[in-house]
Amino acid sequence: MKPADIEYFRDLLKQMRDEIQKKGEDTIEDMTEDVQVYADPADRATAESDRAFTLRLRDRDRKLIRKINEALERIEDGSFGICEECGEEIGIPRLKARPVTTLCIKCKSRQEEEEALLGD
Structure with a gap:
């Protein structure tokens, strides 16, 4: 692989990681601000379901960050793309x-x- 290709993928992976981390920070911020009391149990159930879904997405993102970091390590040790x-x-x-x-x-x-x- 050409050095320019390696640099392209290094930048792409770092950008992906930064975007995922930003989403995670935004989620934490949203969840700490979004403490509400719901009179209707259906509204509360919907909010809980949305929160659980968001947390599952962030868990997937956490696993992807690990894979991104591993790919960046492969770039450093020369095994990326093999x-x-x-x-x-x-x-x-x-x-x-x-x-x-x-x-x-x-x-x-x-x-x-x-x-x-x-x-x-």
């Missing part, structure tokens, strides 16, 4: 679609096929 399974280069289009990926499209497809067979 499939962990077969050792081949992961294509730039795949990395642009999913910059935290560790598998090339062929190995990922094979993994999904195996999971589908086990799931049936």
